[in-house]
Amino acid sequence: MAAALRMVLALITLGCVYLFVAHPLWFPAGVSAESVALDRNFAVAFRVLGALFIAGQLVLALVLMRRPATAESKHWYGNWRIEIAWTAAITVIFFWFNISGGRLWSHEIAPHSAAGATQVEVTGAQFQWYFRYPGADGTFGRTDAPRWAKADEGNPLGIDPGDPAGRDDIVATQMVVPVGHTVELQLRAQDVIHSLFIPAMRFKQDAVPGMDIHTHFTPVKVGVYEIACAELCGIGHYRMRALVRVVSEEEFAQWLKGQANR
Amino acid sequence: MPTIGEHVEVERRPKLGGGGPGKIPNPRGFGGGDDGDRDRREDFRSPKQRLNRMRLLMGICLFSVTVLFVVLTLVYLVRLVSGRYDPDAQRQVQDWIPLNLPYVQLWINSLLLVLSSVTLEVARRTMAKKEEFAVMGIVPPAAKREVPWLGITVVLGFCFLAGQILVWKNLQHQGAFGRFNPSRPLFFLVTGAHAVHLLFGLAALLYAALGARLWALRFDSQRIAVEVTSWYWHYLGILWFGIFALVHFARA
Amino acid sequence: MKSQPNSPQANAKPFATGWVRHVFSTDHKVIGRQYFFLSLAAVLVGAWLSLLMRIHLVWPKAAIPFFGEIKPENYLAYLTIHGTLMVFFVLSTVPQNGFGTFFLPLQLGATEMAFPRLSAAGFWTTLVSFLVLMAAFFVPGGAAGAGWTQYAPLSALANAGPGQALGTDLWLVSIGLFCLATILSAINFVTTTIKQRASGMTLMRMPLTCWTWFVTAILSLLAFSVLTAAAVMLLLDRHAGTNFFVPGGLLVSGKAVEHAGGSPLLWQHLFWFFGHPEVYIAILPAMGVTSHLLSVFSRKPVFGYNAMVGAILAIGALGFMVWGHHMFASGMDPHAGFAFSTLTTAIAVPSAVKTFNWVATLYGGRIRYTTPLLFSVGFVSLFITGGLTGPLLAQPSLDVYLHDTYFVVAHFHLIMAMAGLFAIFSATYFWFPRMFGRMMNERLGRIHFWITLLGAYATFMPMHLLGIAGHPRRYSDLTGVQYVAAMLPLQKFVTVAAIVTLAGQLVFLTNLFWSMLKGPAAAANPWECSSLEWSRPGPSLPQSVAGRKAVVNYGPYEYGIVGREKDFVMQDDPDTGERRSAI
Ligand code: HEA
Ligand code: HEA
Ligand code: CUA
Numbered sequence A: 001m002a003a004a005l006r007m008v009l010a011l012i013t014l015g016c017v018y019l020f021v022a023h024p025l026w027f028p029a030g031v032s033a034e035s036v037a038l039d040r041n042f043a044v045a046f047r048v049l050g051a052l053f054i055a056g057q058l059v060l061a062l063v064l065m066r067r068p069a070t071a072e073s074k075h076w077y078g079n080w081r082i083e084i085a086w087t088a089a090i091t092v093i094f095f096w097f098n099i100s101g102g103r104l105w106s107h108e109i110a111p112h113s114a115a116g117a118t119q120v121e122v123t124g125a126q127f128q129w130y131f132r133y134p135g136a137d138g139t140f141g142r143t144d145a146p147r148w149a150k151a152d153e154g155n156p157l158g159i160d161p162g163d164p165a166g167r168d169d170i171v172a173t174q175m176v177v178p179v180g181h182t183v184e185l186q187l188r189a190q191d192v193i194h195s196l197f198i199p200a201m202r203f204k205q206d207a208v209p210g211m212d213i214h215t216h217f218t219p220v221k222v223g224v225y226e227i228a229c230a231e232l233c234g235i236g237h238y239r240m241r242a243l244v245r246v247v248s249e250e251e252f253a254q255w256l257k258g259q260a261n262r
Numbered sequence B: 001m002p003t004i005g006e007h008v009e010v011e012r013r014p015k016l017g018g019g020g021p022g023k024i025p026n027p028r029g030f031g032g033g034d035d036g037d038r039d040r041r042e043d044f045r046s047p048k049q050r051l052n053r054m055r056l057l058m059g060i061c062l063f064s065v066t067v068l069f070v071v072l073t074l075v076y077l078v079r080l081v082s083g084r085y086d087p088d089a090q091r092q093v094q095d096w097i098p099l100n101l102p103y104v105q106l107w108i109n110s111l112l113l114v115l116s117s118v119t120l121e122v123a124r125r126t127m128a129k130k131e132e133f134a135v136m137g138i139v140p141p142a143a144k145r146e147v148p149w150l151g152i153t154v155v156l157g158f159c160f161l162a163g164q165i166l167v168w169k170n171l172q173h174q175g176a177f178g179r180f181n182p183s184r185p186l187f188f189l190v191t192g193a194h195a196v197h198l199l200f201g202l203a204a205l206l207y208a209a210l211g212a213r214l215w216a217l218r219f220d221s222q223r224i225a226v227e228v229t230s231w232y233w234h235y236l237g238i239l240w241f242g243i244f245a246l247v248h249f250a251r252a
Numbered sequence C: 001m002k003s004q005p006n007s008p009q010a011n012a013k014p015f016a017t018g019w020v021r022h023v024f025s026t027d028h029k030v031i032g033r034q035y036f037f038l039s040l041a042a043v044l045v046g047a048w049l050s051l052l053m054r055i056h057l058v059w060p061k062a063a064i065p066f067f068g069e070i071k072p073e074n075y076l077a078y079l080t081i082h083g084t085l086m087v088f089f090v091l092s093t094v095p096q097n098g099f100g101t102f103f104l105p106l107q108l109g110a111t112e113m114a115f116p117r118l119s120a121a122g123f124w125t126t127l128v129s130f131l132v133l134m135a136a137f138f139v140p141g142g143a144a145g146a147g148w149t150q151y152a153p154l155s156a157l158a159n160a161g162p163g164q165a166l167g168t169d170l171w172l173v174s175i176g177l178f179c180l181a182t183i184l185s186a187i188n189f190v191t192t193t194i195k196q197r198a199s200g201m202t203l204m205r206m207p208l209t210c211w212t213w214f215v216t217a218i219l220s221l222l223a224f225s226v227l228t229a230a231a232v233m234l235l236l237d238r239h240a241g242t243n244f245f246v247p248g249g250l251l252v253s254g255k256a257v258e259h260a261g262g263s264p265l266l267w268q269h270l271f272w273f274f275g276h277p278e279v280y281i282a283i284l285p286a287m288g289v290t291s292h293l294l295s296v297f298s299r300k301p302v303f304g305y306n307a308m309v310g311a312i313l314a315i316g317a318l319g320f321m322v323w324g325h326h327m328f329a330s331g332m333d334p335h336a337g338f339a340f341s342t343l344t345t346a347i348a349v350p351s352a353v354k355t356f357n358w359v360a361t362l363y364g365g366r367i368r369y370t371t372p373l374l375f376s377v378g379f380v381s382l383f384i385t386g387g388l389t390g391p392l393l394a395q396p397s398l399d400v401y402l403h404d405t406y407f408v409v410a411h412f413h414l415i416m417a418m419a420g421l422f423a424i425f426s427a428t429y430f431w432f433p434r435m436f437g438r439m440m441n442e443r444l445g446r447i448h449f450w451i452t453l454l455g456a457y458a459t460f461m462p463m464h465l466l467g468i469a470g471h472p473r474r475y476s477d478l479t480g481v482q483y484v485a486a487m488l489p490l491q492k493f494v495t496v497a498a499i500v501t502l503a504g505q506l507v508f509l510t511n512l513f514w515s516m517l518k519g520p521a522a523a524a525n526p527w528e529c530s531s532l533e534w535s536r537p538g539p540s541l542p543q544s545v546a547g548r549k550a551v552v553n554y555g556p557y558e559y560g561i562v563g564r565e566k567d568f569v570m571q572d573d574p575d576t577g578e579r580r581s582a583i
């Protein structure tokens, strides 16, 4: 039994390591400025924790020795020195890991210069994402969804028709952004909590009704990427999908113009 | 031949083991409880042990009640301070409309509650005294004079609740704050939670007062019920003044 | 009967007579077993629901024999009830209230819980709560579908989806009752531990199981009163027109919502202030059982008993300061992330210390490879695997990507679901002789162990990869998002592994019921265990035998003693006096 258990533990370790090394599924290629540092941190995390995982399972397998039937087991209550040593060791490892991750986090949440950023307001509604651009005047019009929102009349967000700032707002069902510029997002929700998840950008942020949440990301590669909803929002949660189209600057300008003329 | 003692002595030096062999440290008190220390299982039901157990029970209950009210207070204060998000102004705005509290009624209620604590304390003390004498066989162990005091406490408790209902009614008819102002529901929530707890206390007092009649409750059980309920009751009284202070001082 | 005022007989009136006495018993042994069977029912329903979920995910058109096709709108109801049953009615019930009610008095050398009737009240309330939860499947709209976390406003608005009407009300009522029951029983546990110990049973001589039951009870007192408050507030929002959790300006299903000024984050704060301690409520008793069994079966004292107790206390205290790690992506002030991240990292330290001590307990022991030991080793293995993803999720920067993906599902199924179940299994195999007077079959037990260990890893390891690739959780269908649809093959693998694992549980059930009826009679102390539950002989049926006055002379883990006819000292073995000269 001892041998079998040890072998199975070793096999499990091997299997898990194989799974992560061969990784039939893995991160989509990162296409935002933030993804580089993040992927590096992930790589470090998987190495450190993977090493602890292997060490843990193998040490567990090793202590399961079958001792000869005549041997006595050790009557050993413990040892404070050992106790302190391993507590200190694991504290150092965990906190080093924590501090290195904390640095990345403070970088991510730091305010950034808004110059040249694209403003997009994202609204989640059961079960559809809407993206609003401020138009030529650079400001978003006031909204009042219960009052004005009529999806079939082209005003799903309920932009107040009386507000001049809202006249030139552009509402789209996909996010189109120019490559290389920071995208400033303002997240809102019309009914329940949703979560804007763009795996390729390594981006996720809940959209909470009654709040405006400001965040940003910077796409660096032209292409089309999927958005999923990552917070349970009801029956259609699984199909609350949208696309981010990252385009060149000219194309973006053109797209804006096309939308404005509609 | 090695003995346990020697063996353990050698291995124990870094003292980490769970107790290990040794003398019973402190047969009573911290060194252990008393349940295993008796020959007859009836001792488990002896009035003294039951009283001690019930007191501990009440202490733990009060701990739990405290947690509940700390959380409610935090909810109250956080909502008061943070206000509501205004999407047009794009910032938090203060929307707390202070309640126009009916102070007279509130003070009357407070007075009722204090009085009920006093009457309950009278009942508790006489019962505790009588218990001592009853154990010595001097007086018959039955509650007589205490019952009226308990009755008065119950009545005062109900009066307090009726007073609270008046307060709620009063607030309900104040039209000043729109339907969505947080101050009123939060007031209802905190005072309502207090009232519900008070109802439990009233039920316990009724049980103690009528128990002898309806369920042949013995005097010592009755006394235990009154003892721990009085802890609870006094605690709710203190809590009430905490709530009163909260709703009075925390206003925008 | 006319009796002396203070004579003990007067109050010793039996609670009831006849069969009623066995069903509505106040005997802790009967109640412990009742909790056990209630949890067994809950785990079977929960596992059945997980099976339906898994099948629906990968073969949406498949018809289940005797059940028919699974409707897509039912997926979320199954998910919610699966999580609720498993977390509340299995992991917070059987390790604490089931085994605890049965064995806490025995291990402390007491004859009963401090408040026998409170135990009974706790059980019956739990049962009602369970029935209310199950009733939700049969009301219009079906059971609640907002996940076990019931995030508002989805859970606050009756028209936000099917199951958000009556189903959610029933969920809230059920949870309210469950909180009440748990608080009742927690009060009982704390009082019993403080008051009912046999003389000589100092706190530091309690088996670690008692320590974990004790600390878990204290955590329950705190955590469940907060959940009660939250559940009541949500009910008020739903029915009394208050505005705690619902902000203004909402438009749901084309209708304006009649609420304003509430905060959805408030629910999350309240829920997780309960929810994180809750996961430690679920795992602490499992840790206690593991410590106990590793010591018994390696014939060695627990390594670092004092450090273990310290770790239990540290986990209990820190558990209340880390709730924000579930909310890194929620819109909470990002600067709070630092504090929560650091505290979460801090709580991983005592957990790791416990792991080290388990390994050190095994080291150098003369290990007896019985089924309970196998499951305990499995617990340690799964705890390491599931636990190590914890510090990763505790990093806000990394967690934001992995939050609400299958990576989290993998984390908590390994550390909570599987590790927790392994501890339940080991406790069942270990205590079965004491609970039912018979032995379970070792061979079937081993088969069950191998299937479950391999099955657990095969089912939940691949979920990490799904999460890394960005598969959000709580998706009832894989076709809605293209990159998710591409993950179907791995999802299929997971489903197959889950089906095999679940089929393996039939071995356990067969073993359980067969042994209950036909198993060989158990010896008085079949595992040569030193704690008091094995020190008194006799049948395990109603009211305990007082028999012997329990006086505790030894610590709980005196194994591996040389030079005597048995290699351990029972906690209440007579004090030989030898030691006094030696010390
Ligand atoms: C029993 C339950 C349990 C336990 C014990 C834990 C333990 C831990 N959990 Fe987990 N967690 C859950 C149950 C549990 N969790 C659940 C249910 C959820 C999801 C809820 C939901 O959203 O539905 C969750 C989610 C969750 C999140 C949020 C994820 C998200 O939604 O984005 C986070 C983030 O910090 C986290 C962190 C941790 C940490 C740091 C620990 C630590 O305590 C872990 C400590 C353990 C170790 C660190 C292992 C020690 C081993 C070694 C160090 C090996 C080395 C050994 C040798 C070399 C011999 N958990
Ligand atoms: C204890 C907790 C527990 C347990 C045991 C399980 C067991 C399983 N869970 Fe569960 N699960 C949760 C807790 C648990 N789960 C929670 C909290 C959620 C989140 C819900 C939410 O998002 O809101 C979740 C969500 C969840 C999902 C996510 C769905 C989604 O996000 O879309 C999936 C998907 O595969 C899943 C699958 C499974 C499977 C296949 C098992 C199988 O492994 C089942 C195998 C079962 C056994 C091995 C048990 C057999 C036991 C016995 C036969 C008797 C033993 C009992 C006694 C002796 C009393 N679960
Ligand atoms: Cu929107 Cu999930």
Ligand SMILES: [Cu+2]
Pocket (backbone or CB within 6 Å): C275, C276, C279, C322, C323, C325, C326
């Ligand atoms: Cu947590």
